[in-house]
Amino acid sequence: QVQLVESGGGVVQPGGSLRLSCAASGFTFSDHAMHWVRQAPGKGLDWVAVISYDESKTYYADSVTGRFTISRHNSKDTLFLQMNSLRGDDTAMYYCTKGDGWTGTAGFDFWGQGTMVTVSS
Amino acid sequence: QSVLTQPPSASGTPGQRVTISCSGSNSNIGTNYVYWYQQFPGTAPKLLIYKDNQRHSGVPDRFSGSKSGTSASLAISGLRSEDEADYYCAAWDDSPRGWVFGRGTKLSVL
Numbered sequence: 001q002v003q004l005v006e007s008g009g010g011v012v013q014p015g016g017s018l019r020l021s022c023a024a025s026g027f028t029f030s031d032h033a034m035h036w037v038r039q040a041p042g043k044g045l046d047w048v049a050v051i052s053y054d055e056s057k058t059y060y061a062d063s064v065t066g067r068f069t070i071s072r073h074n075s076k077d078t079l080f081l082q083m084n085s086l087r088g089d090d091t092a093m094y095y096c097t098k099g100d101g102w103t104g105t106a107g108f109d110f111w112g113q114g115t116m117v118t119v120s121s
Numbered sequence: 122q123s124v125l126t127q128p129p130s131a132s133g134t135p136g137q138r139v140t141i142s143c144s145g146s147n148s149n150i151g152t153n154y155v156y157w158y159q160q161f162p163g164t165a166p167k168l169l170i171y172k173d174n175q176r177h178s179g180v181p182d183r184f185s186g187s188k189s190g191t192s193a194s195l196a197i198s199g200l201r202s203e204d205e206a207d208y209y210c211a212a213w214d215d216s217p218r219g220w221v222f223g224r225g226t227k228l229s230v231l
Contacts, residue, residue, distance in 0.1 A: 035220070045158070045166065045209050047220035059218050095165055105213040107156040107220075109177065111165040 002026040002110040004096045009115030016086050020115055022079040022096030030054075030074040033099030033106045036081045038092035039114075046092070049081065050104040059104045063089075086119045093117075125149065125210050127223035134231050138198040141226045143210035145191050149221055153213040155193040157186055160207045160225075169208075170195060197228075205230045 008020040020036070036048040049060045049070040058070050069082040079096055093114040099106030126144040133139040143155065157170040168177040170186035173193065185196045193212075197204055210223040 037220075044207075044225040045160075045211070045222045047211070047222060050220070061219055062217065100171060104218070105153065107154065107168075107171055107211065107213075108158075109168050109171065111167070113165050 002098060004098060004110060004112030006094065006096045006112045006115035009094060009117045011118045011120060012086055013121050014087060014119055016119070017082070017084045018086065018117060020081040020083065020094055020096075020117070022081075022112060024077045024079065024096075024098070027098065029072075029077040031102065033101060033103055034070075034072060034079045035097045035099060035108055036070060036079075037095045037097055037108065037111075038090075038117075039095070040089070040092040043092075048094070050099065051079070052104055053099075053102040057104055083117070086117075088119050091117060091119045125212065125221055125223035127208075127210060127226045129224070130227045130229065132229040132231055133197075133200045135200055135202065137200045138196060139200060139228065140197075141195045141208050141210075141228070143193045143195070143223050145193075145212060145221070147191060148216045149191075149212040149214040150188065150193055151191040152215060155186065155188055156211045157184075157193075157195045158209045158211065160209065166209065200230055202230045204228060 003025045035050045051070045067085045095114045096112040097108035098110040100109040154172040158166040160166040173188040174186040
């Protein structure tokens with residue numbers, strides 16, 4: 001069965017950096033686009049970024065463009081999110097999600113349990 | 122990115138049929154597929170409906186999706202207490218390129 005396990009969250013000061021990881025199993029990772037979606041405490045879902053199956057295309061939400069970088073390591077079935085210049089409004093649960101197709105337009109069909117990122121001094 | 126418009130809340134009694142609307146624009150719902158997600162407090166969202174009206178594996182046929190123009194709907198028939206949850210719609214937006222979500226609808230089963 002599909003499993004997505006996020007790690008790397010924690011408490012970081014404003015302006016700091018974190019790198020999130022997502023270990024995937026139960027499907028052919030290199031055949032699917034992958035996304036990061038976040039949810040601030042008590043708020044709704046907020047899409048962050050997507051990477052195509054072959055890393056050729058990436059798209060970002062306006063709020064993270066220039067600060068966050070999505071990447072993947074297909075030989076290790078792992079997705080990453082490098083987060084720099086973190087701000088208080090980046091505080092959220094970050095979910096790794098599997099795309100139901102190859103490209104960025106593929107919706108999210110399976111979700112991990114999330115990793116919490118708290119930006120606070 | 123723009124946000125899809127959902128009612129903040131909806132309610133029904135057991136056995137009833139309820140619908141949750143999701144309104145967008147030509148650049149998202151009007152030209153791309155709509156997805157629906159269910160989320161219980163403290164847990165990750167789960168896919169209910171993909172590509173406008175396809176039920177995800179294991180989703181009861183009480184759940185159905187539809188789309189017309191720039192609006193979509195999720196219908197839940199034979200409402201049960203365990204359907205009480207938050208529901209979100211989502212779609213790819215062509216301009217600017219990225220995914221957009223609705224703000225979510227909290228469904229109460231009275």
